[in-house]
Amino acid sequence: MRMVVLGLGYLGATHAACMAELGHDVLGIEVVPEKRAQLAVGEVPFYEPGLPELLNRHIDSGRLKVSGSYQEAADFADVFFIAVGTPQKKGEYSADLQYVDAAIDELVPLLTRDAVILGKSTVPVGTAQRLSERADELAKDIDVEIAWNPEFLREGFAIEDTLHPDRVVVGAFPTGKAESIAREAYATIIDSGTPFIVTDPPTAEMVKTSANAFLATKISFINAIAEVCDAAGADVTAIADAIGYDARIGRKFLNAGLGFGGGCLPKDIRAFMARAGELGAAEALSFLREVDNVNMRRRTRMVELAREVCGGSFLAKRIAILGAAFKPESDDVRDSPALNVAGQIQLQGASVTVYDPKAMENARALFPTLDYAGSATGACEQADVVLVLTEWQEFRVLSPNELGTHVRNRNVVDGRLCLDSARWIDAGWSYWS
Numbered sequence: 001m002r003m004v005v006l007g008l009g010y011l012g013a014t015h016a017a018c019m020a021e022l023g024h025d026v027l028g029i030e031v032v033p034e035k036r037a038q039l040a041v042g043e044v045p046f047y048e049p050g051l052p053e054l055l056n057r058h059i060d061s062g063r064l065k066v067s068g069s070y071q072e073a074a075d076f077a078d079v080f081f082i083a084v085g086t087p088q089k090k091g092e093y094s095a096d097l098q099y100v101d102a103a104i105d106e107l108v109p110l111l112t113r114d115a116v117i118l119g120k121s122t123v124p125v126g127t128a129q130r131l132s133e134r135a136d137e138l139a140k141d142i143d144v145e146i147a148w149n150p151e152f153l154r155e156g157f158a159i160e161d162t163l164h165p166d167r168v169v170v171g172a173f174p175t176g177k178a179e180s181i182a183r184e185a186y187a188t189i190i191d192s193g194t195p196f197i198v199t200d201p202p203t204a205e206m207v208k209t210s211a212n213a214f215l216a217t218k219i220s221f222i223n224a225i226a227e228v229c230d231a232a233g234a235d236v237t238a239i240a241d242a243i244g245y246d247a248r249i250g251r252k253f254l255n256a257g258l259g260f261g262g263g264c265l266p267k268d269i270r271a272f273m274a275r276a277g278e279l280g281a282a283e284a285l286s287f288l289r290e291v292d293n294v295n296m297r298r299r300t301r302m303v304e305l306a307r308e309v310c311g312g313s314f315l316a317k318r319i320a321i322l323g324a325a326f327k328p329e330s331d332d333v334r335d336s337p338a339l340n341v342a343g344q345i346q347l348q349g350a351s352v353t354v355y356d357p358k359a360m361e362n363a364r365a366l367f368p369t370l371d372y373a374g375s376a377t378g379a380c381e382q383a384d385v386v387l388v389l390t391e392w393q394e395f396r397v398l399s400p401n402e403l404g405t406h407v408r409n410r411n412v413v414d415g416r417l418c419l420d421s422a423r424w425i426d427a428g429w430s431y432w433s
């Protein structure tokens, strides 16, 4: 099948490469020339394990091509996936849909044959309907069908999640061809037994936002329990393990710590609240405001804890921050809890040095005033407190004895409950979490 993927970021580049892996002929459209130039020669402009190899294979095989031309896109195929960004609007909760709108506005007037557009970007409920009306206005004597096919991949596991998803969801208007096009596009995945859920566009849009709202709620639930544990002297990890054995609850997404960040959960719960408000159902999602509050409080609490460890003031203190990405196996620093904490601590007068295995370039671009080191040891040189804020494997296996020879004071704060506390305490460190 010939298909076009519009937008080649974390989602789109993965989707394009995986569709080529499934045997399709794919043209990826990206508006940023630098990204395009990299992708066209098989380089991935972000870190995603396995993606460079997959991308390269299909650039070489000729099944995957990259372009910046919407005319080329319109000529290439009759099936289009939208994978452009839907970030949070500045100063508002709602999603900024300008990139999705631009994709439709640029593409549809160029189409000369009937087409199916499958939206993968995460959008507020009602977007497919609105875009369909817009497409009807722009289309020249052809039928342009818009359906929604939300994506559930996690960064760091993007290829596995795309090729072996828990489910494929398609929200299509009943009279069109979108369902059969999606069945053909995902035939290999569906034939392997993956649930294929066909529904209407508003339901598909809301499957996605509901899934992310549930995941965010689960994380904030355990972090709220952690707050009570701190006050009561109870062990939140033991609680998560014990309640997680209940199959109705499950252990996944019950890791307490610094909370959720990234380009999805924070902005998606806010956009969901905003959309519910527009629909007159704000009260129904008022609990998500508390989910967000619990989450943001983790960051403030981490700053307070670090200050307490410093004896009440950050002045003249050196703080090492291990981790900048919003989670391990990613270089994504969008709404990164680790960088948020680093920035707050610096504002309160400490000298802050950050190290991350993969996210240094992105971190520098977002927080240019922080200091950066080329290794964990380098970041910890003469530190008064070491904060572990992203649970990279590299940090779990650090030698507390060796690191102890570099710091000024052996204080470690485990912001992701990822260290073996006994090893650190045995090596003479004071351990907080």
Ligand SMILES: NC(=O)c1ccc[n+]([C@@H]2O[C@H](COP(=O)([O-])OP(=O)(O)OC[C@H]3O[C@@H](n4cnc5c(N)ncnc54)[C@H](O)[C@@H]3O)[C@@H](O)[C@H]2O)c1
Pocket: 006, 007, 008, 009, 010, 011, 012, 029, 030, 031, 032, 035, 083, 084, 085, 086, 087, 099, 102, 103, 120, 121, 122, 123, 151, 152, 153, 154, 155, 263, 264
């Ligand atoms: N990152 C994830 O793990 C993930 C997972 C599931 C869903 N999503 C959703 O997918 C969407 C994309 O997220 P992302 O993380 O890939 O964002 P991103 O910013 O990494 O990628 C978006 C890309 O689209 C490009 N672009 C913008 N306007 C364009 C246009 N008109 N035509 C072609 N390209 C254009 C941008 O330059 C950018 O490279 C969002 O709605 C997000 O919520 C993301």
Ligand SMILES: O=c1ccn([C@@H]2O[C@H](COP(=O)(O)OP(=O)(O)O[C@H]3O[C@H](CO)[C@@H](O)[C@H](O)[C@H]3O)[C@@H](O)[C@H]2O)c(=O)[nH]1
Pocket: 122, 151, 152, 153, 154, 155, 156, 212, 215, 219, 252, 253, 254, 255, 256, 257, 258, 259, 260, 261, 262, 263, 264, 265, 268, 326, 327
């Ligand atoms: O028990 C947990 C699990 C996760 N996190 C944090 O939650 C955030 C999000 O993690 P994760 O969901 O693994 O990363 P994403 O790549 O942002 O994926 C989420 O967002 C994507 C975009 O919508 C969806 O496609 C995925 O299904 C959904 O998991 C990160 O900051 C994690 O550190 C925790 O604090 N505790």
